[in-house]
Amino acid sequence: MIALWDTTATDVAAALHSERQSSGGTSGLALNLVVIVDEKDEREAEAALTVASQQHPCRLLIVLRRDLERDEPRLDAEIVVGGRLGPCEAIVMRMHGPLSQHAESVVMPLLAPDVPVVTCWLVPPPQVTGADPLGAFAERRITYAALAADPVEALRVRACDYTPGDTDISWTRITYWRSLIASAFDTATAPAKSVTITASAADPSAALLAGWLGSRLGVTPTIQDTEVERNSEHLPGIGGVSFTLENGDEIAIDRDRAGTTVLRRTGFPDRTQTINGRTLGELLAEELRHLDPDQPYQAALGTCTGEDRLCGADVVAR
Structure with a gap:
């Protein structure tokens, strides 16, 4: 495991490459899985993602947004290859301040090439998932209406913004x-x-x-x-x-x-x-x-x- 504080996407990519080399890497990645998680639910989300990655070896990119009112952007990252999150290449990214509103600028350079991208919101999703920067490049977009304040109304929103590849x-x-x-x-x-x-x-x-x-x-x-x-x-x-x-x-x-x-x-x-x-x-x-x-x-x-x-x-x- 590698922890990087106040870092950049370039440094994270370099550290991931180094960790893959030292641990032997994860062969046969099936997909990129981008997951947006609320910090209070991080432990439950990681437990769920460990189960999912055991069946689908993937590059797992977990996005946690923090300190939204902070003036200065900051990125803290944790890199785990074949460790506690299962047979995957995992990057847990804590994004502070303005960076949290532009998460795609960090996520996109870290995607594994030549495999599909799935984006999953384990938080209330954006209004239009297919046009959201974290959803636009994904083949599949997974939401969870049951997490919304009004779950049935959330389905109506999903119907209005439906794009092929969406599911819940x-x-x-x-x-x-x-x-x-x-x-x-x-x-x-x-x-x-x-x-x-x-x-x-x-x-x-x-x-x-x-x-x-x-x-x-x-x-x-x-x-x-x-x-x-x-x-x-x-x-x-x-x-x-x-x-x-x-x-x-x-x-x-x-x-x-x-x-x-x-x-x-x-x-x-x-x-x-x-x-x-x-x-x-x-x-x-x-x-x-x-x-x-x-x-x-x-x-x-x-x-x-x-x-x-x-x-x-x-x-x-x-």
Whole structure:
């Protein structure tokens, strides 16, 4: 580990090269991962990024903004290659004063060449992520609406500024729900007539689930606002989903606080399985597997926010 105080991007690049040489470097980098973190959440973010980097060796550039009112710019950096943050080349950058508003001037010279760039905001994101200096050069941009003061309103902002390549961790939280619902419809003999989601109306994952179901089934789901108990911060506040089919059959999936789900279908025995909450690192690792535009997310976001331009006929399921 190398610590540099009151340094420059040039000195950081030189120190990174030296550390790579002495430690043997990290071969086969899959991507550049730029992460903007609030200083109070640094420990949790580093734990999550360690999990993600174990599945996706990367050059990890962590940006922490400090002392925004400070008159003089200053950069402090910590370089870790193959250390506590996993099999990655990590640079933790604390940017003070005016420099914090121009983080791209430090980040861009430190990007590994010839591999994709993913930018992730673990803070409230800028108004237009695709035009933000830290998002404009990225193939993928990951936000987390659940961190916003008004998560559902945050989704509307994301819909208004949507650029192909955008996604949100609130969407990743419902991967298991989408998989379970899709498998439940393997035996359906008629289209859905109505859909009811039991969930917290303030949960952005519930809104995105409603958007996904609406875009796939052509039915507008009803969200039955209920505060759902959760055993994990990153488990969506969804307690159940029920469907009535046009032939009168019913499909229902209910989940209790422990994560046990029961699938009930007309004419079939009940099926039980567990949906556990995943850590932030596991959610990030899933998102990093997809470097192409996430079209189902685009359709779900457009449907749940009423942004029609995102709901084109060419949007297909992944």
